[in-house]
Amino acid sequence: MKKVGFLLFLVVMMIAFPRMADASSYSAKIYLDGQELNLSSGVVVENQNGTVMVPIRVVSEQLGFRVSWTKATQTVTVQNSVKNVSMVIGSSYATIDGQRVQMTKAPVLRGGTTLVPLRFVSEQMGLQVRWDNQQKAIYLQSTGSGGEAPGSGNGSGTAATVDGLSFNENKLMVAVSGNARANVSTLSNPDRIVIDLTNTRFSDGFGSNNNFNSVSQSGQFTVSGYPDVKSVRYSLFNENPMTVRIVVDLNYAKNYTVSGLENGSGILTVDLNTASAPNPGTGGKKLVVIDAGHGDQDPGAIGVTGKREKDFNLQMALKVQRLLQQEPNIDVVMTRSTDTFLELRERAKIANDLKADVFISIHANSGPSSASGTETYYYHESDKALANALHKEIVQAIGLRDRGVKYGNFHVIRETNMPGALLEVGFLSNSNDESKLFDPATQDRVAAAIVRGLKNYLQVN
Template sequence: MKKFGFLMFLVVIMIAFPKMADASSYSAKIYLDGQQINLSSGVKVENNNGTVMVPIRVISENLGYNVNWNKASQTVTVQDGSQKVTMVIGSQYADINGQRVQMAKAPVLRGGTTLVPIRFISEQMGLEVRWDNAQKAVYLTSSNGGSNPGEQPGGNTSTVDGLSFSENRLMVAVTGNAKPNVSKLSNPDRIVIDMENTNFSDTFSSNASFNDATKSGQLTVSGYPDVKMVRYSLYNSNPMTVRIVIDLNSAKNYTVSGPENGSGLFIVDLNTTTNPTPDPGTGGKKLVVIDAGHGDHDPGAIGVTKKKEKDFNLAVALKVEKLLAKEKNIQVVMTRSNDTFLELKDRAKIANDLKADVFISIHANSGPSTASGTETYYYNESDKALANALHKEIVQAMGLKDRGVKYGNFHVIRETKMPGALLEVGFLSNKTDESKLFDPATQDRVAAAIVRGIKNYLKVD
């Protein structure tokens, strides 16, 4: 477990410094179960367009992995027990125990030092991580570890990591022992959420609508007649209390769900006409969750002309939402409907909590400049029929090479409890593909194709 903590640290660093310049480097203190990890002199972590790159020797020196460098083939192999990861300089694809997996960035050679991107394996890690921006330090706690410096044993370390408003639902990502207290007030009408012993995380303070000096901000809401806006602030410092207020245009009831065990996604759902009750239901309609991959400080793949995957994903997802909203037998929920960020676990949690019938995650691919085409991924055999139904329609709409329907060990389709598919519509790293991906008319055809695939799979009119 302790070895995995450093990898989680790198993910935290990437999130905590989302606006750093391309290929900038920095150092930070690392504490594992209260003990500082000593890095070799001169060791730096590099942020390459939002992807964290780490010298391979850091992994071997501090975490005890076996690392092998083959100069002739420019291949790096990292092994720990039965876990074996093989990477090649310049290739965005790694081999994990025989499974081909795409990374955000290819490994690079920098002044004789091999740097590798590690975010793609962070999903498998299990340490609790807290970033202290003031101290420029990361605190890692294993399941049997101790307290972080400066914390009381058993103390509450809850943080609000992000929030968004979509489908008439407020969704708040929290970490720690969060215990939201929700109440409804009048004159004026509003819903108030207070979380004691909670602060805003450093990832939250990177939000453009957050004032770091006053510890407050607001989220403009449009298209939802029930809500004027959402406000949030560090309401009290003793005890530390985060307050979130949903300003309403008129009195409105709500339902509340989450977070499980104090961490995860906390949802205030305004889609109800009764007093707070569990799941509001879908009125007999099939419930489809559409996930636009990446968002905010996580751009995803970067295209030939520097276009961002997150923008393509959202554009198509919104078009799909608009089309599905017209379907009388389908209800659609978005994991995000604007440029916000959700953890992978929270994307899956939305679908699981709502007991959705289908989950679809929209992405664009990246690879060598010659790579082109459309591919669709499934995780369970029970997901394959959905993937096939979607893939057939999308290939026809895009008119690119058919790269097939494939098994993929992706978190969002692995952790969802309903049939799910992850779409890689085209390659941003290919000039022709990128041009098509960002053509509005092509996006319209892809959105319509996704809807046809959903309807064919669900067998609805």
């Protein structure tokens, strides 16, 4: 989802530098909880009479806040675990947890992009900022207590310490003193191993032996000679509780074993010298990529009763995934399995990089209230057999009007290299269709129908 922070960093940035004329003239580095952030190319930042305005998508894609857009009322809402901030295009008043508050500038719409005031959003989301004039850097702290940015504390107390780390013989080794607690997990897109050491900080002598910035409390090094790993990054990730995060950036998914720190002290070893899990689609299995359309700040179509397309898409995709995971001759990969946002090109890239056999994008339709039924789209002529196989089963399962199999110039099926189909299961703008789409029993039937269609097309048992 993890993705909303970037924008807020900018927010802080501009807050710390009110005299800045515009974002393009600003060259300071920005750090979030010790990790440097970079502004994506093509992002337009405006300065309106001293108020810095940034695209709301930047907020949603980098910091981890939830952002939603209601087209009918032109309202953008930013949420974290404790606060809900709603802003309306053209209005200088925002609603914060039900209370009306005035802003210095109203959100604006620029060519379909919503711009919001950085200072206001950052303050409401509880961000803390520290400017280091010597380093020419802004340090943004999204969590913690005491109002200090990462690395600004004196490190006192009973926290354990990371005294050193190295990568050798395809192993990450971390020297720890004290009573540390280690939590090791994996993340994908991109693949990486994440080690969180709680009740832990960097020792005072850590920086003398490592590529470490003592101000930002972060560092990294490139790994060469070991094809599994790109680099290793480390930072003081949180101050409450004190947490050191170490990230091993992988070139591909990799199995590993963890040992050490049985007593909270010693050498933590993450050993990559173990057999990797077989790549999806190997061993004679067919690989299917399931794409739940829209997500996060992109809700898709809004139904008659306010239900969101992105929720239906994900519910259906997860049910299809669970059924496919029971099939011995099929592997399944999801473009998203939570309420996250991916660009269209990212969805196609996942399937292309995996060299999938089939790509299916799940959607719900919208139109006049009288519009009803199921339709399935293909782009390449070679996709048509897949679309027909899926459409036949779905129409029988859901019992809505058969609107046919059609050509459609949709990015995700145009840019994928394998047979693909985009499913419009029903119309959210039609009350009868909407009730069927969100009925769990109907969803189960449609999921089973999609699997039947896939198996028929792939000719697998």
